[in-house]
Amino acid sequence: MTRRLLVVLALAAALVAVCAATWRLAWLRGIDALQQQAAVRADRTVIALGDTLERYESLSYLVASHPVVGEALETGASDAIARANRYLTDANAHAHADVTYIIRADGLCLSASNWDRPDSFAGSQYRFRPYFVDAMGGRVGRFFGIGTVSHVPGYYISQPVYRGGRIVGAAVLKLNLEWFPGTDANEPVFVVDKHGVIFLSSVPAWKYRAVRDLPREVATAIEETRQYAQQSLAKLPITPVRALNASDAHVVRVGAKRFSPYYLLTQRRLGAPQWQLMTLAPVDSVLDDARNTTAAVGFGFVSLCLLAFYWRMRRARLREVMKGRALLQKAYAELNQRVEERTADLSAANAQLQTEVAERTRAENELRAAHAELLQTSKLAALGQMAAGITHELNQPLSALRTFSDNTRVLIERGALADARENLEAIGALTDRMGKITNQLKLFVGRAQTHNARSPVMRALRNALQLLQKRLQRISVEVRIRDVACLGDRATQPAPAEAGLYRPVDPAANDLSLVAYCDDLRLEQALINLVGNALDALETVDEPRLSIDIDVGLDALAIVVRDNGPGIPPDVLPRLFEPFFTTKAMGKGLGLGLAIASSIARDCGGSLSAYNEAGGGAAFVLTLRRADAATTTLPDAASSR
Incomplete structure (x- = not known):
């Protein structure tokens, strides 16, 4: 009794160790794949945003260099301002910017592309805006904030305007970037400024939330520049859970609730605006x-x-x-x-x-x-x-x-x-x-005769494919049919897959015209075992393909399951349909699938054979007697399952 107890305890400890090691390996592999996908997505997004900002920065320089802009800022004459209004309107329309405007050295906006609209920027004071201060200092100004006139958020790019070797004002482009993050709430994307405030987000509720605590002086500066108007800038609850091997990737929990979701956080920095792009990928699938x-x-x-x-x-x-x-x-x-x-x-x-x-x-x-x-x-x-x-x-x-x-x-x-x-x-x-x-346990006690049972082939095939639909997600599957006058030897020697003699069919269609002598459930069992065996052979194939061809004769039909896997070794073919014989790794099969399918075929008066394709891969041929659909009473689809 003590020896048995020790054996049970040892097996239980081994089970725990195996499960723990399997969990860790599966977790690390899944996180690594998710991390690679998230990195590609973040890099692609950073490149797209950077290209857009760089293109419009060049445009702001061209506007600042135009003589009409310099003349309007230097003289302030009404006719010069009118010409500047027309030029800014035309340039803004061609650039597809939100607003283009120029500001005098004292901070007053003289001309704007929206000069003729009720929300015109002309006449507004922008002395307090950081992008104006940067331009008057001879630097390129970059700033994201909520407009003081339009109350619409946007990205501002400013350039100093030189006249006679001195700065007479600034030329500014305002861009609407609300389109950028998209609306995918399952994999959120957001951009934060240098202070850690989210101003672009695919989740609207996260906008103008801070990813970290804001120091008092930073909050005061944001309020003085009216960067985000009257937004509260509350902190978004992002809790780090685990750091990964990459410095820019972490597993975090978003939300203050106990069962808040977990995400893989990936960060990328943008150069000139000192922004940071963050992407979140859910780890539930891992x-x-x-x-x-x-x-x-x-x-x-x-x-x-x-x-x-x-x-x-x-x-x-x-x-x-x-x-x-x-x-x-x-x-x-x-x-x-x-x-x-x-x-x-x-x-x-x-x-x-x-x-x-x-x-x-x-x-x-x-x-x-x-x-x-x-x-x-x-x-x-x-x-x-x-x-x-x-x-x-x-x-x-x-x-x-x-x-x-x-x-x-x-x-x-x-x-x-x-x-x-x-x-x-x-x-x-x-x-x-x-x-x-x-x-069907009674079939193991005494062989029940199923020679008179009839089943629609296409319905059985549809049920089998539906049962295996999760494993078929990455597989290219094709179902085809060929009509022949009499199968004869062709039942065991079908036409080559590339011979062009087959026509494609949809297994989901409710086609009851093709009927075989076999019980519904047993035919589905045989097809599931054959398709499952082909899927096992395709696990290591880069471009897996699976074809199910049906040769239809007058008195017989053959269902051919083909794959482009590694094929069947010659020494395995003679023992392929023996019970408990398998070439799979330990724990991945009992060696009964093909034996059961062969037994079903024999009980129904048919046969099951296998061979290797000339171009690579294997083919299994299930031959059954054909029944007359016109004289056959078939059960409905629900009862057949």
């Missing part, structure tokens, strides 16, 4: 992937432990059977010796003969007991195969149930009740399917 991977590895570890326990119990049972057989042989030898001894003295010792008959009867009873032990061992072996088969067949519906349940939760949170209802119907259909799978 957590889900790590959680799913850890669960899969843990389940595989537990399965291996159970298989090892079953193997050990089977070995112990076999040892007992062998011991009983040895005892039985010894008993037979003793019995024969006694019979020989008693036969010579039969006529003289009838009483002794009765004793020998009793001994023989006892030996036969021992033989029957040993035989019963052997039958019990065979039943246990069959029970193991049966449990492994059911486990294999339930894996795919369980994965689909997880996907549909997660999607349903998200849809309910979004209020998409119609879509959630469709997912719940699909979940109900999958539970019916799992019930049918478990009801």
Whole structure:
């Protein structure tokens, strides 16, 4: 008992260690991929914004250098101001800026591109604006703030205007950058100024929030320059959680609530305006992937432990059977010796003969007991195969149930009740399917004859692809059909994939014209195993492709599942359909999928074969007898699942 307890504790500790290591590896791999994507996105955004600002900075220099602008600022004459108004209006229209205007040395705006509108800047005083101070000091002014006249936020670029070697004023361009961050709230993007105040954001509620505490002197300076008008500049609750290997990337939590979401924060600096671009990428997908991977590895570890326990119990049972057989042989030898001894003295010792008959009867009873032990061992072996088969067949519906349940939760949170209802119907259909799978236990006890069952091929294929839709997201899938007069040998030797003899079809269409002699559920099981086997072969392929071709004859049809994977090794082909034979890594398969599909094909009067394509990859051919759709009564789509 103590030894068993120690073994259980050791296995539990190993399970915890394996799950912890798997979680860490999956987390690091997911975060690394997310970090690379976020870095590319941030660099692309910084380049786009920098190019825009640099282009308009050159335009402000051209406006400041125009003689009409210099004349208007130096003389202040009404005709010079009128010419400047026309020039600024034309330049602003061609540059697609918000407003272009010029300011006299005393801070008064003399001329503007919106001079003829009610919100004209002309006549306004801008002595307090930092960009005016920079221009009067002979520098390029760069400033983002809320307009004092228009009350519209914008980016201001100012250039000094020289006349006769002295600065007579400033030329200013105002740009509306509200278009820049976009409106993607799932992956927020925002830009902060040198003080840490957000002024551009894809989340409107975050605008004019500070990413850090503002010193008193900074808050006073912002208020004096009226940079953000009357905004409160409250702090946005961004809490650092974990620093990554890159200095510009961190895992943070945004929000003050207990279950606030986690994001990957990526920062990039812009040169001249001293701005900082920040992007947030949600890490929920990384957590889900790590959680799913850890669960899969843990389940595989537990399965291996159970298989090892079953193997050990089977070995112990076999040892007992062998011991009983040895005892039985010894008993037979003793019995024969006694019979020989008693036969010579039969006529003289009838009483002794009765004793020998009793001994023989006892030996036969021992033989029957040993035989019963052997039958019990065979039943246990069959029970193991049966449990492994059911486990294999339930894996795919369980994965689909997880996907549909997660999607349903998200849809309910979004209020998409119609879509959630469709997912719940699909979940109900999958539970019916799992019930049918478990009801097939009788097939392991006595082979049920399914030669008269009929099933629409396209509906079974559609259900199989829907069940595997999560694994098919990155795969190029093509379903095609070819009509031939009589299949004959072509059922096992289909046309090449590139022969141009096939026409594409949509598996989602409700096509009930093509019917095969096979039960609905068993046909779906065979297709799921064949497509799943092809998906396993495509895991390491850079450009995976999967094609499902259907050769239709008068009395038979062949379903060909092709992939462009590495193919089947020659030494594996002879054993491909043996139960528990697999070439996959430990914990990634039981070796029952192809064996089950081959058994289904034989039970339905068909066959399953495989070969390697000439151009690379493998092909599996499922041949079935064809039924007449016109005389076949088919169940509806819901009941077939």
